[in-house]
Amino acid sequence: MSIIKVEDKLYQNRYIVDENRPHIQIKDADVCATQCKTQPCTFCCPANCYSAEEDGKVNLVTDGCLECGTCRVICQDNGNISWNYPRGGYGISYKFG
Amino acid sequence: MVEKFDAIVVGAGPSGNSAAYTLAKAGLKVLQIERGEYSGSKNVQGAIMYADALEKIIPDFREDAPLERHVIEQRIWLLGDDSYIGTNYRSDSFNSEKPNRYTIIRSQFDRWFNEKVREAGALVICETTVTELLRDANGKVYGVRTDRVNGEVHADVVIMADGVNALLARRADFQKELPPENVALAVKEIHFIDPALIEQRFQVKDDEGVVIEIMGKVTGGMVGTAFLYTNKESLTIGIGCLISDFKEKGITPYKLLEDLKNHPVIKPLIEGGEVKEYAGHLIPEGGYKAVPQCYGDGWMVVGDAAHLNNAAHREGSNLAMTSGRFAAETVIELKKLGKAPVASNLALYKKKLDDSFVLKDLKKYRNLPGIMHMSPQFFGAYPDLLNGAAHDLFTVDGVDKKTKENKILKSFVKRRSVFGLMGDAFKLARAFR
Ligand code: SF4
């Protein structure tokens, strides 16, 4: 089975990236490593923004974010994600939607 | 001095545009705030637009709205591993002068709609994110704070049309977080393709269009549906499942989409297209029981933000437009009567929802979301069994029909007991009644 590259998909999209101001943040890296067994954000995010690291922590890069809200909903038991919309004018800008 | 408006509308999707347009047309001083570059830049939908809801707001919309194709055929397909069984309904009567359903490309449609809002006299500000509601000591909403410098604005009433995530209402504690089983994540792509290929593959001409709603094997047993819609020069293909199921099954949304695109009956329909965008969005699927409190002192919530979506019939934008219009009409009526937009008076908005198809339809299907969730067989075993049954019936191989029928019946009972089958039929019939 071939690996699906989400990056190729996201490459088609238009983003206005707010450099160094991620609109979503993981509150406590240790919670991901110690209290979250399945780490669902790493496979539910449609833009693959979350990746599991070798040390058990989770790395988040929001550049390709589609602003869907899935990660916030899925992490609500742990409440470990601080989720905001990007500043006005930044983020995904759909040409077709 | 902080500027004050009769009403502030947060968001410029179908519900926000309908609200702002209706208010401005009535001569009210309206501010609409959108966080994207333009109306539509943050919005995602399949998309099918139902004419009726828009006609009630802009009767002559057909003159210049960016419509793709009017729908003359609706297909509902249950996919097996390499097959489908389903129904197609095509009628020439859908080629009337005023067709009732169109495929649209949302960002273009929303932009057009928002232009109408401006023409009607509303002040529209884009690239501005509303961060919170402003409330007085008694909790009454009197405006919003934005991420602009000196970004405070006041109004008699704030209409929240900020979409499914409804951050403003949640931050104000008007709503709880969406439970994962009440919301679906959908991903989709738009494939640009030669219109001649669309005409040939879907047997359409001119602006005729076909929409296919898909269930079955492609959702990997999860509660969800997929779709394939024809636009003028493109196809949109997408798939969505409940977040709770994604979480449990560990399947990535993009894998699901790739599997759908590669399914033997889907692939030939989309072949030769060029993907120009990949989108993801949440859909409120909790139904009637998940509709939150939708008004209070100085505020109303409309559209997806109020969970107004009919998952059973794949309708959302018409509920959004209608709820936006109702919220606006409520403000207009109260103003005429000189009544303040406090909760007791804004209850009129809820009454309008209750008395219309918006909440009547949701109420009718109030038990459906739960049943679907409790009964994964609707999304796994049944599509499989039906495809198998069709295969057996249509394969001429010397086996007599009676034996075939028995085999089919047995296959159903084997996968699900007779009582299970009867129970499912009963539950489904009741939920759809
Ligand atoms: S779901 Fe939340 S707690 Fe779990 S890994 Fe992801 S961010 Fe961390």
Ligand code: SF4
């Ligand atoms: S909002 Fe959606 S796309 Fe963005 S990081 Fe969360 S899950 Fe991924």
